[in-house]
Amino acid sequence: MSFFFEVLVAGLLSGVMYALVALGFVLIFKASGVFNFAQGAMVFFAAATYAGLQQEHHLAAWIALPLALAAMVVLGLAIERVVLRPLVNQPQITLFMATIGLAFFIEGMSQMFWGSTPRGLSVGVEDQPFQWLSDRYNVNVSQFDVFAAVISGILVVLLALFFQRTRIGRALRAVADDHQAALSVGIPLQYIWAIVWAVAGFVALVAGLLWGARNGVGFSLTFTALKALPVLILGGFESIPGAIVGGLIIGASEKIAEVYLGPHVGGGIEGWFAYVIALAFLLVRPEGLFGERHIDRV
C-alpha cells in the first residue's frame, strides 16, 4: 500500500510540473486564441539562459534570475510585436503555423547563444526523499517534487487572482471572448497581448527552471513541454484550474499505468499513456473538464 501511495504522490507531483508548462499555453490561448506551439521552446530557452548565465558568465543566482526573467519578457514582447501583430486578423491556422516556425527559431537561437551541450541546473533543493517520512511511514517523497509543487501552486493562485480580480485580467478575458467588442470599448489589443506574452515568458521561466533542475537543461526539454498537450485536452484549453487538474490526472495516471500496467505489456508506456487518456477524453468531453463551453444562441 505504501508503494502505491509513493507512486501516486510521485505521479501527482510530476503532474504539477506538467501543469506548469500547460499554464503557459493556457495564458496565450485564453487571451488571443492562438495555440502557441513555441511554448516548449520558450521553456527550453528560459532554462538555457538561466543555466548559461550561471555557468558561462559565473553570475550568482540572484543576478541570473532577474536577467533571465528580463530576457523572457523581452522575448515575449518581441514575439508579439514582430510575429503576431502583423498577422492579426489572419486565420487561426496561419497563426498556429507561425508559432511552429517560431518554435524552431527559438530552439536554434538558444543553441546559438548557449551551445547545444546539456547542462545541469540546481535550484538549491535536492531530489532526495524526506528522511522523516521514510523513517516513520516508510514512504519516499522527493523534497524537490514537493518544492516544485509548492512553487507551481503559488504561481497558479497568483495567476487566477490576476485573471479574476484585476482590471487588466478582466480585459484579458474580454479580449479572449471578442476582439472586436474589446476594441470598441477601448481595450487596446496590442497592449493586452504584450502583457500576455510577457507573462507567458515568466511562466516559461519558472517551468524551465523546475524541469531543468529535474531533467537537466537540454534539447529534450521541448519534448517534455509537449506533455502539456494531453494535459490541456483533459483540462480544457481556456482554464487555469483545468491545467492543474489535468496535470495531476495525467501525472498520476501515467505513473500508475507504468508501474502496474507496464509489466504486463512489456513496459515503457509512461511516454505515451498520457496521449491515450487524452484521446479517450476527446471522445467523451471535447471541451475538456473545465474548458469553456461554446455558448450558442439557437
Added chain:
Amino acid sequence: MSRALSSPNVAPAQAAARPALAVNNVEVIYDHVILVLKGVSLEVAEGGIVALLGANGAGKTTTLKAISNLLGAERGEVTKGSIEFRGERVDRLTPNDLVRRGVCQVMEGRHCFAHLTVEENLLTGAFTRRDSRADIAGSLEKVYHYFPRLKQRRASQAGYTSGGEQQMTAIGRALMARPSMILLDEPSMGLAPQIVDEIFGIVGDLNGRERVSFLLAEQNTMVALRYAQYGYILENGRVVMDGAASELADNEDVKEFYLGLSTAGRRSFRDVKHYRRRKRWLA
C-alpha cells in the same frame, strides 16, 4: 403609424452651432479594392440623436466603424475625407484614443463578452478610465438605474442572457466609459417590438438626462425616426436624403421605401419590384 409622425421628441432642425461630430465626404475601401462608402457627409449636434437609415449593405455599419476607427480590424480603410469630433481630426486615432475622448460604439449584434458575467461586461467598459473604484462603482449604479434588469442578472454569464438583456449590457458597457457620444448600431436587431421600445425609451432618457448624443444606425426606420431629431438616408454608400426626422417621416418616398406605406394603395408584388427599380434614388 401616426405615433411616428407626432412624436414629442422631434426637436427643431439640427442646431446651428458647431456640430459635435462632423463626417466630411468620407470614402471607405475594404481590402484595397471594395469601395463601400462613396463620399458620406453627416453631422451630429451636441446632445442630439441622429438616425442613419438605409437598407442592408447601404453602408450604415461601415460609416459607424469609420468614425470609431474599428475598420482596421476588418481590413477597411478611410481613403478620403475627414472625421472631426469637437473640432479635432479623429480619423487617424486608435479606438482606445477615441473612447478616451468620449466616443464609444455599440456594435451590431450586441457583441457581449459571453463568458464574462453581466457585471464584468459592464466593468470592462470602464477600462479606459483612470478614476477611483468609488467613481466606477457610482457609474455602475447609474447603469443599473437605467437598466434595472441588468442588476437582477448581474452575476449571470452574459452569453446566457436574453437578446434584450445583451443589448442592454452592450449599451451599459459603453456608458461605463462615460461617453459624450454613442454610436449605436442596430439596437433593434432580432428583438421583440416591446423590448425595442424599452431600449429606445432608455436611449431617449439617456439623451435627455445625461446629455449623451447618439448616432443611430437602424433598419427599423419608424422607431428610429420617432426618437431622432434628424436623419440621413444611405443608399449604396451615399447619403441620398437628409432632413429633420419629422420631415423624413412625412416624405412620400421614405414612407414607401422604408415604412411600407403608400398613397397609391396596394399593388401587386411584381409591380412594386419594377417600380422600385425604376425609381431608385440618384445621388
